[in-house]
Amino acid sequence: MSVVIETEQLNKTYKLGSVDVEVLKDVNIAINKGEFVSIMGPSGSGKSTLLYLIGGLDKPTSGNVKVNGKNVAKLKDKDESIMRRRDIGFVFQFYNLIPNLNVEENILMPVLLDGGKIKKYRARLDEILNIVGLEDRRHHTPRELSGGQQQRVAIARGLINNPEIILADEPIGNLDSKTGCEIMQLLKRINKSEGTTIVQVTHSSESADYGNRVIHVRDGRIETDEYK
Amino acid sequence: MNFVLKLLIKNIFEKKFRTFLIIFSAAAACALIFAAIASSSTITNVYIQQMKKYTGSADIIVYPGSDSTSPYIKTKEAQQIQDKLDYVIGCFESEGSYESDTGNKEKLALFGCEFEDLQRLNPVYFIDNKELTNFYGREIIIGKDFAERADLHKGEYIYLNINGNKHKYKIVGIAQPQGLFAEDGFTVYAVMPKDTLSQLYGQKGVNQMLYIKTNEEFSKSAVIESLTELYNRYEVDETISEEEAMEMASMLSAIFMVMAVMVCLMSIFIIFTSFKVITMERFPVVGTLRSIGATRLTTKFFLLGESFLYAIFGTIFGCVLGYGVLYLIAQLSKSPWMPPTSISVEFEPTTLLIAIILTIVVCILSSLIPINKLSKTPVKEIILNEIKWGKEKKGWVRTIIGIVMVTGVVCIPPICPKEYLGLASGLLIIFSLLGVILLVPFITKVLGKILERLFIRLFGNIGFLAAKNLNNNKSEMNNISLLAVGMTVILIVSMLSGNIVAEVLDFYSDCKFDIFVVGGNEMDRDFSSQLSRSRLIGDVHGVYQTSSVEVVNKNEKIALLAGIDANKFLDFWDFRFELSREEINEALNKERVILLSNVLKEKLSVQKNDVITLKLSDREKSYRVGGFFNCLRNMGNYALVSEKFFKLDTGKNSYSEMYIKVSNGVEGDKVVDFIKNDYQRMDIFIETVKDIQAMDEESFTNIFNMLKIFSLFAMLIGIIGIVNNLLVSFIQRRRYIAVQKSVGMSRKQTASMVLLEAISSGLIGGAVGGLASALSTYLLPYFMTSIDMYMDIPFRYDMAAIAVGCGIIVMLVASVSPALKSSKLNIIEAIKFE
Structure with missing residues (x-):
């Protein structure tokens, strides 16, 4: 299996007033295509930071992050943005949908940013709405949807460009257990059917059980890295 | 108490730009209310001072x-x-x-x-x-x-x-x-x-x-x-008719007042939107105070205290600013020959007090709605920061109220009795603005849809997203409203001044002569004959005139009544008569017939062949209305009778005015110099029509410069308000911008989107401003009629286009900083921490 995500001696330090806080210390991981990885750890352990560095939302202090062989930290803004549109789909804890756009428009956001014609993506849109089960909500705005439905829209947005990787930050952290379960099943289904690599950050061991690999992070270091 | 005051002052100086904005808005409201009220007494005083040159x-x-x-x-x-x-x-x-x-x-x-x-x-x-x-x-x-x-x-x-x-x-x-x-x-x-x-x-x-x-x-x-x-x-x-001076001053004062109210509306708007943000920021403090036992009333007074302090600072600066505005008004209303030091600013202390009280009321009322909302919120919601702002309001109610107001603005003036027309049209100008502001979300929705389609063709998907972002975006709506109000104030002043100056120029186009002579009692037929004999002069015509002629039982006066030799008069003035030259001649010379301007026809409510009685030299004389004509002389308040009956009824034997046509190839100025030199002993005023026109233009320019001071305030407040709104909008939207960046929006795309939003707001603000200006130009003639100025004020599309262009530029310039900030936004900070 090919490696799609790789970190080498990855370090991240934040300035907190005059104090340097080391959030990640010499992190080395390699994630293969099609894996469903759960990153776990206590609050402040650096798991979300690791996810953001992988997604190019933040820059490492030292070390490398490679996505599909490209060193994310070295990419220019334009290439980094293209990578986020085409290669990666993000799912956040608080859904982060654009309130004045409807479901379809929110899902099509990466396509729009990529300069794609909406008409060409009609079939793909229908397919994704079918996968996330929101065909009858396509013209609704986020405020007209429940939390679970909003998270489904966020997942659909992550899938629209058929990316190789989905990065999910506490995807069910804001949902009740039943809805959370549904969302995790959806992610698992996508992982299986589409072959999409999924990396999620989670506090919940139940949520982590949906994946095939669990990485424990503590004090900025990889504590354990286990396949199930 | 000391602690509360310290906390309030600390809060006020925490956000310096916002504090400046609120204080400036309050100060502008105070200054313009003060200047508008006091302008009447100041301008009256200036006119009196001018006239006192001769009579002490x-x-x-x-x-x-x-x-x-x-x-x-x-x-x-x-x-x-x-x-x-x-x-x-x-x-x-x-x-x-x-x-x-x-x-x-x-x-x-x-x-x-x-x-x-x-x-x-x-x-x-x-x-x-x-x-x-x-x-x-x-x-x-x-x-x-x-x-x-x-x-x-x-x-x-x-x-x-x-x-x-x-x-x-x-x-x-x-x-x-x-x-x-x-x-x-x-x-x-x-x-x-x-x-x-x-x-x-x-x-x-x-x-x-x-x-x-x-x-x-x-x-x-x-x-x-x-x-x-x-x-x-x-x-x-x-020596001086204070009544006349006050009448003229009150006319200007009324226009200033409408302007001041418009600027006040903008101030209210800015203070209201600023206080919405302030109350949001004060959650932790209010939550803490409430959790340790402060009552709703206490927290309400705490926030109202902040509003009151802004008002106090605003009035302090406003009074100084208002005095400056009043001083400028005084300087602009004086004749150029008067030394600046000879003019003093006149106002009653009560005027200052009224301005201060109104400013405090404006500040308190503008902040009351958000403060009330916060004070009514349960303490749990405040502490947990769960308060819901900007709940979906019933948009259609707002739209219907807006439509009703705009309809009222259009329908009321034609049926309003003349005695209430001044007040009604002044209020309706303000209502038209309020109505249009209420329609902003609806107009934005409709125009937004059009822009979506247009922008996607012109600028691709980023253009589409920019146009989409206007929908339900409160800050953008506020910007559109501010831009529209500012634009309306500026357009009203520009169209009014442009039109009056154009009418002044038009008035002189009625003159078919070169030199205008006005005299006391010395211009008679002899003088006219002497002038006619000069080889420099082609033709001379004298008219007898009297002013302020009372029309019995009409409670109206004819401002200027002229006794003319109709046959010759028509060679010198190009008024637009209904009758032919022969008919006019015949009608005027046969019996006591009066020809009225169309303005007087309206004022006196008379028809052809009605009989009106004029009070001339304490005697009442009846004249039959022989017809009507259109002219701009004396603001259209002008009537003509035959010189034969005029002389009989008034006893006047000397011309009030003489009109001179110079001989071919002779310069008007040369003839003026010749008459000035050869008739030094005569107390006459003589100038070429060209020079009088220039003098009139200059005096109108001064009046409109006064109005421009008010529109300058509107523009300043509008721009500062827009900059503030864009910054607030950026703060509110940074999370969503970060989301867009997280799914692949590049820096360039982010900056382009923000700038395209500015263009969209500018275009929609321009359209809304254009609508409000069109309504105002519809109302202004009614307003002018109430002060006996009869004129049409056509909507100037060229000025509106320039204003829209300027609006877009203002929005673009004001958006540069938010655009840069947006493009450099730290995605994680914006997404994780609101």
Whole structure:
């Protein structure tokens, strides 16, 4: 299996007033295509930071992050943005949908940013709405949807460009257990059917059980890295 | 209490730009309310000061009229009511000319008066600050400006040509350019002892004019009445009609007030939106206070205290600013010849108090809604920051109210009685603005849809997203509203001034002659014949005129009534008559027929062949309305009768105005110089039509510069408000911008989106502003009608297009900072921490 995500001696330090806080210390991981990885750890352990560095939302202090062989930290803004549109789909804890756009428009956001014609993506849109089960909500705005439905829209947005990787930050952290379960099943289904690599950050061991690999992070270091 | 005050002051200075914005908004509201109210008394004062150049402190003048048996007048009759008067001063007036060594001639108005009397009437201040102890015999006082031009000095002798003879006088004083000696470009005064002047005409101890000042304890009108009885064959007039001055000032003041209210609306809007943000920021403090036992009322007072402090700072700056605005208004309303120091700003302390109270009310009311909302929120929601702002309101209710208001604005004026039209149209201008602001979300939705389609073609998907972002975006709506109000104020002023100036120019296009002559009682047929004989002059026509003619039982006056020789008049004026030249001639000469301007037709509500009764020289004379015409003379308040009946009914035998056509190839200025030189002795005003037009344009330009001060405030507040809104909008939207960046929006795309949003807001703001301006231009003629100014104010598409362009530029410039901030946004910080 090919490696799609790789970190080498990855370090991240934040300035907190005059104090340097080391959030990640010499992190080395390699994630293969099609894996469903759960990153776990206590609050402040650096798991979300690791996810953001992988997604190019933040820059490492030292070390490398490679996505599909490209060193994310070295990419220019334009290439980094293209990578986020085409290669990666993000799912956040608080859904982060654009309130004045409807479901379809929110899902099509990466396509729009990529300069794609909406008409060409009609079939793909229908397919994704079918996968996330929101065909009858396509013209609704986020405020007209429940939390679970909003998270489904966020997942659909992550899938629209058929990316190789989905990065999910506490995807069910804001949902009740039943809805959370549904969302995790959806992610698992996508992982299986589409072959999409999924990396999620989670506090919940139940949520982590949906994946095939669990990485424990503590004090900025990889504590354990286990396949199930 | 000290702690609360400290906390309030700390809160206020926490966000400096916002504090500046709120205080500036309050200060602008205070300044403009104050200036608008006080402008009436200040402008009245300026007009009175201007008129006092000639009449000093006197409030009544008595002079020989056409019925008088003598050209001179005595003081002894007036002395019978001495107890009611402060003084009675007799003067002798004449003219002379001075010829310099180089041959330059200058005409001088000679004022014969005892020095002590002059000091009471119109005080003279000498440039050497010395007092004049004796003033008698062949002595003269001249003004500083004239002395400098003629290179004359105190103690030297001056030769004047008076009444055909050359006379030598000793200069005993050179006066500062104040009062009589302030040169207005028309008359240059010199003062000499009364008897010295009158003796040149073979008289001694006589007066040509009495200047009288009423004792403060008595009413001027009662004194005028007594003097009219005592001098029954003389003319008794008040020197300055305060009523007329106040009327003119109140007209301007009313326009200022409408402007001030518009600026106040913008201030209310800015303070309201700022307080929405303030109350959001104060959650932790209010939550803490509530959790430790503070009541709702206490927290409400805490926030209202903040609003009150803003109001106090605002009024302090506003009063200073208002005084400055008032000073500018005074300076702009004065004639150029008046020294700046001669003008004072006039206002009652109550005016200041009203402005201060209104500003505090504006601040408190603007902040009350968000404060009330917060104080009504349960303490749990405040502590947990779960308060829901900007709940979906019933948009359609707002839209319907807006439509009803706009419909009312269109429908009410035509059916409103004239006596209420001024107030109604003033209020409706404000309502039109409110109505349009209420329609902003609806208009934005409709235009947003159009822009979505347009922008996707022009700018691709980023254009589509930018247009989409306008929908339900409160900050953008606020910007659109601010832009629209600012644009409306500026467009109203521009269209009004542009139109009035255009009408002034149009008025002169009615003139088919080159020179305008206005005279006292000396322009008669002889004078006309003499002029006609000059080879420089092609044709001359004189008309008899009287002003303020009462129309019996109509409660209206004809501002200007002219007695004309219809046959000739039509060669000099290009009024648009319904009748042919022959019909006019026949109608006017056959019987007492009056031709009315269309403005008077409306004012008097008359039809052709109706009979109106005019009060002419205390006698009532009936005239049949023979027809109507369109003209811009005297703001359209003008009527014509035959000179034959005019002379019979008014007893006037001298022309009030004469119109001169110069001979082919002759310059108008040359003819003016010729008449000025050859008819020096005559008290006439003569200028080319071209020069009068330039003077009129200048005086209107000054008036509109006053209005522009108000629109400048609107523009400033609008721009600062827009900058603030864009920054607030950026803070509110940074999370969503970060989300867009997280799914692949590049820096360039982010900046482009923000700038395209600015263009969209500018375009929609321009459209809304255009609608509000169109409604205002529809209402303005009604407003002008209420102050007897009849004119159409066409909507100027060119000005509106420029305003939209400027609006887009303002939005673009104001968006540069948010665009840069957005493009450099740290995604994680924005997503994780709100």
